[in-house]
Each structure stands twice: as structure tokens, then as C-alpha cells.
Amino acid sequence: MINKQVGDLAAAMLGIQSGAALMISGFGNAGIPANLVRALAPMDLTGLTLIINAIRRLDDCDAALFNEQRISHVITTAFRGPGAMPANFEAQWQRGDVTLEIVPQGTFAERIRAGGAGIPAFFTPTAAGTTLAEGREQRLFGGRMCVLEEALKADFALLRAQKADRFGNLFFRGTQANFGTAMAAAAEITVVEVDEISATPLPPEQIHLPGIYVDRVLQAPRLD
Amino acid sequence: MAKPLNRDQMAWRAAQDLPDGAYVNLGLGMPVLAASHAPVDRDIFFQSENGILGVGALPEPGQGDRELVDAGSRVVTLRDGASIFDSAASFAMIRGGHLDITILGAFQVAANGDLANWDALMADKGPLIGGAMDLAVGARAVYVIMRHQNKDATPRLVDVCTYPLTAVGVVKRIYTDLAVLDIDARGFVAREIIPGLDRADLAAATGAPLTFAADCRDLTAPKFDDGD
Numbered sequence: 001m002i003n004k005q006v007g008d009l010a011a012a013m014l015g016i017q018s019g020a021a022l023m024i025s026g027f028g029n030a031g032i033p034a035n036l037v038r039a040l041a042p043m044d045l046t047g048l049t050l051i052i053n054a055i056r057r058l059d060d061c062d063a064a065l066f067n068e069q070r071i072s073h074v075i076t077t078a079f080r081g082p083g084a085m086p087a088n089f090e091a092q093w094q095r096g097d098v099t100l101e102i103v104p105q106g107t108f109a110e111r112i113r114a115g116g117a118g119i120p121a122f123f124t125p126t127a128a129g130t131t132l133a134e135g136r137e138q139r140l141f142g143g144r145m146c147v148l149e150e151a152l153k154a155d156f157a158l159l160r161a162q163k164a165d166r167f168g169n170l171f172f173r174g175t176q177a178n179f180g181t182a183m184a185a186a187a188e189i190t191v192v193e194v195d196e197i198s199a200t201p202l203p204p205e206q207i208h209l210p211g212i213y214v215d216r217v218l219q220a221p222r223l224d
Numbered sequence: 225m226a227k228p229l230n231r232d233q234m235a236w237r238a239a240q241d242l243p244d245g246a247y248v249n250l251g252l253g254m255p256v257l258a259a260s261h262a263p264v265d266r267d268i269f270f271q272s273e274n275g276i277l278g279v280g281a282l283p284e285p286g287q288g289d290r291e292l293v294d295a296g297s298r299v300v301t302l303r304d305g306a307s308i309f310d311s312a313a314s315f316a317m318i319r320g321g322h323l324d325i326t327i328l329g330a331f332q333v334a335a336n337g338d339l340a341n342w343d344a345l346m347a348d349k350g351p352l353i354g355g356a357m358d359l360a361v362g363a364r365a366v367y368v369i370m371r372h373q374n375k376d377a378t379p380r381l382v383d384v385c386t387y388p389l390t391a392v393g394v395v396k397r398i399y400t401d402l403a404v405l406d407i408d409a410r411g412f413v414a415r416e417i418i419p420g421l422d423r424a425d426l427a428a429a430t431g432a433p434l435t436f437a438a439d440c441r442d443l444t445a446p447k448f449d450d451g452d
Contacts, residue, residue: 027274027311028297029290053311055350079350086348093350102351105273106315106358113312125361126319129392132357145392162291174292175275177310208310222290 004168004217005197009039012191012218016040016156021049023112023157023183026057031176033158034223035193037061040070047072051154053108053179054078055089060224071098075152077105104132107149109182114151116185116213121150157187160222161209164194168211169202177208184213193220226420228401232448234369236261238327238399241367242268249273249318249359251328251341252296254369258327269305271323273355275314278306295355318355318362326363328356330370330395332385335411335432337395339366340387360391372400372429379431381405381412402426404443410435416443 006012013036016022022040026032040048041064048071052058055076058065065071066089074089079100081087092098103111104126114122123146127133137148159180162173170192172180184190190213197219229237235257242248242258244266250256259279262268270279272294279294280301288299302308309317317323330341339360342353360366373379381398398405403426404416413435417426419442427434 027295028293029299030274030293031291077354078352080352081350084349086350090348090350094348100350102353104353104357105311105355106319106362109311109315110319124319126358128361130357130389132353174289175272175308176291177308178274179311181310182312 003166004164004211004214005166006216006218009035009218012036012193012216013039013043015189016043016045018045019047020045020156021051021154023154023179023187024050024052025157025159025178025180025183027053027175027178029060029224030174031160031172031178031180032057032060033160033191033193034061035218035220036158036191037063038223041065041068045070049073049075051075051112051152051183053105056081056087066092066098069097073099073101075101075103075108077103077108102132109179111149111152112179112186113182115153116182119151121148123148152186154183154187155189157183157190159184159190159192161192161194163196163198163202164192164214164217165198165200165202165211167201168192168214168217169207170194170209170211170214171202171206172208181209184209189215191216191218193218195219195222226418228418229443229445230401230448232257232261233445234399234401236445236448237404237443238367238369239263241397242266242325244268246324247271247277247322249323249326249363251326251356251359253329255327255329256296258369269303271314271317272300273311273314273318273359275309275311276300276302276306277309277317278303280306315355315358318358321362321364323363325365325367326359327367327369328359330368330380331387332380332382333368333370333395333398333407334382334385335407337393337407338385339368339390339395340385341390343388345387356390360394365396366391366394367397367399368395369399372402379429382431402429406437413437414440416441418443
């Protein structure tokens with residue numbers, strides 16, 4: 001019998017090892033898996049790769065991932081802290097302790113989508129003619145210069161949704177889905193924190209992400 | 225004495241060019257102000273790249289759903305006919321050429337339409353791209369709202385961008401605090417200029433050759449007290 005519900009954070013985070021690549025969903029304050037991210041910092045992991053839209057959202061999770069020097073590589077669309085002074089992660093990047101791949105947001109989303117959809121690479125007009133395209137394969141399609149982009153995959157994806165059932169089917173509220181649907185398909189193991197685990201199966205027409213992409217579901221209240 | 229437009233006036237002017245039925249994405253900062261200045265008798269759908277088509281008004285303070293935010297991370301409401309989707313679908317919509325217009329902020333625009341709006345070469349700060357590069361190549365028309373010059377009076381309308389590019393040759397129209405300009409084969413073409421500003425002074429404030437449209441007229445906007 002399938003039951004993807006887990007009882008606590010330890011079970012939710014089981015198996016994450018040093019050197020793992022982690023996709024973390026969320027945009028603004030919507031769909032941030034803050035309980036799961038906060039549980040990462042004390043786990044004594046090193047050399048993690050984070051694939052996350054905006055790195056400063058980690059601060060909103062009160063997660064000391066950079067303070068604890070857990071992160072070695074970041075793939076993101078926004079690697080900037082608030083204020084004029086460098087944030088801790090910016091300082092670590094400048095010192096070379098953290099390496100960085102900065103990606104346009106649509107390319108970021110599509111690389112993750114491709115990763116879950118069996119597409120190893122694709123061409124996009126985004127970033128053609130910019131410094132981001134330097135040294136990369138570019139080709140003309142229909143008279144338009146395009147850049148080759150490779151798919152992204154990860155060991156774990158961390159998401160927040162409104163509701164799940166025991167099959168791992170998800171319902172998102174508001175703009176919670178954002179990168180989560182693509183990340184869930186692109187990761188080996190997908191862990192989701194939800195407001196509510198429904199005792200009955202979610203109505204099929206209201207499922208935003210089928211349970212095939214979800215491995216673990218933890219009921220946890222929204223932090224903050 | 226010519227009085228430059230303030231932020232709301234620039235946004236208001238840009239909003240008047242959004243046609244009934246348009247699907248529009250507004251960038252952070254001044255562009256997003258245009259939503260509140262759009263004529264109310266027009267059905268305009270504002271897209272937010274985190275997954276909304278049909279962003280509505282901001283909720284009353286303390287109201288609204290914190291899991292429903294726009295690309296500026298503001299809690300928002302939805303308008304009638306709105307829909308929600310994920311980021312990959314949102315950027316497929318953007319890149320696929322389905323949006324009529326995007327209005328973006330910029331550091332520099334070149335006379336050939338090159339756009340520089342993502343990297344101001346700040347020391348000590350990490351890079352931030354967001355969705356600008358995708359919007360700039362994906363929307364059918366790219367408009368820019370920005371001040372005509374920097375605070376030190378160096379031009380932001382230039383021959384060649386010195387900041388890193390966001391996209392090549394995409395900008396069609398620019399709304400500044402001094403003028404409305406189009407970009408065509410001639411380069412920058414002034415369509416409207418604020419009353420009292422000499423054409424020679426506008427040309428001097430522009431870092432590339434400036435042409436005046438045959439029907440160039442006054443740029444006027446209602447008074448908005450936005451504190452600047």
C-alpha cells in the first residue's frame with residue numbers, strides 16, 4: 001500500500017548526504033519549504049549544491065546554511081543580498097568558497113523542466129548576445145541566435161504545497177507551485193511539506209502535481 | 225522652467241499606451257506602477273512571471289493571501305478571468321511570444337535597441353538576473369521606463385551600452401522623465417517632449433544622435449504627488 005506521509009523532519013530529510021544537489025522551490029514568500037530548509041542546517045553536511053531561484057529566500061527560512069559553510073555551489077537567478085554590504089553568501093562567493101552559476105529565470109525553469117522531462121538540452125534565444133552566452137554553443141534558428149542550455153537534475157527537491165493525499169498528489173494554493181512542479185520531476189527524491197494531508201484522495205481534476213513525482217509528504221505549518 | 229515627470233507620471237504615460245485586451249508584463253520598480261495608472265475602461269491582463277495571468281489590485285493592508293504573490297514578492301489579488309500556473313509554463317508563455325508588451329526598467333538603452341538592465345557592475349554584490357532576459361527576447365514589444373540621465377547627468381540613452389547587455393536590439397519605445405522616444409532605423413526619435421524643454425537641451429541630454437518626429441508634441445501627465 002502506498003503511503004507517502006512521513007511523521008517527522010528526520011524522516012523527511014533522510015538520505016541527504018554531503019555533496020548532494022538540492023532543488024528548493026519557492027518564489028517570494030509563496031511555496032517556500034521553510035521547515036525542510038531549516039532542518040538542513042544542523043545536518044552536518046558539506047559540499048551541497050543548491051538550485052534555487054533567489055538565494056536570499058534562505059534567510060527567510062532562518063537557515064544558517066552559509067553560516068555553517070554547508071554550500072559549495074549555487075545555481076540561481078538572483079544571488080544578491082539586501083543592503084549595500086555583501087551578505088554572508090556574497091562574501092563566500094567573492095572569496096571563492098562558493099562557486100556560482102547565474103541563470104536567467106526562464107532558462108532556469110526550463111532547464112529544470114527539461115531535466116524531469118527527458119530532454120538533455122535545448123536552444124533558447126534568451127541570453128544570446130550577452131556575456132552569459134560567451135564561450136557557449138550558439139546557433140541561428142530562423143535567423144535568430146540561440147544558446148544551448150543543458151537540463152538540470154538533482155538528488156532532492158524540497159517543496160511546499162497546500163494539500164496532499166497519501167499517494168503524494170499535490171494541490172497548490174495561490175502561487176505556491178512556481179518552480180516546484182518542474183523540480184519534483186527533475187529530482188531523484190521529492191519531499192513536500194504541506195498544510196494538510198487529506199484523509200481522502202484529492203479530486204483528480206484538482207491535482208496540480210501527480211503523486212508519481214512525490215516521494216515524501218510531511219504535514220507542517222507554514223513558518224513565519 | 226521645464227519640470228521633469230516624476231515616477232508616477234512616467235508610469236502613467238506608459239500606461240496610456242496599453243491597449244484594450246493587451247497581455248502585459250511589468251518589471252519591478254517604475255514599470256509595475258503602470259498597473260495602477262492603466263485606464264479603467266480597458267481590459268488589460270497583467271502577467272507576473274512567477275505564474276499569474278491577471279494580477280489584480282493590491283489587497284488592503286493585512287488582507288490578502290500570503291501564498292499569492294507577484295514577481296516583486298508583493299501579496300496581490302487576482303482580477304476577473306485570472307489564471308495561475310507554474311514558472312515553467314509562465315516562461316513558455318513569455319518566451320513563446322504570447323505577451324503583447326513588456327515594460328522594463330533599464331540602466332541604459334542603446335540607439336539600436338540594445339537593453340542593459342541587469343548588471344550595474346556593483347562591487348561586493350552578487351548578480352541578479354530574474355526574468356528580464358526572457359521577457360526582453362520573448363515579448364512582442366519591449367518598452368522601457370527610466371530616467372533620461374543618471375544623477376551625475378551622464379546619459380542613459382547611449383550609442384553603445386557600457387553595462388552588460390540583457391538583450392540585443394529589442395527596445396522599441398522609452399518613457400523618460402523628459403520625453404517619449406521610439407527607436408527605429410534612425411535611432412532615437414523623440415515623439416513627445418516636456419513643455420519648456422528646448423529640443424537642443426533634450427538632444428544634449430541624450431548620448432546618441434536624436435531625431436524629432438514630424439508630429440513631436442508636448443509630453444504632459446496629470447499631477448501625482450509621489451514624493452519626488
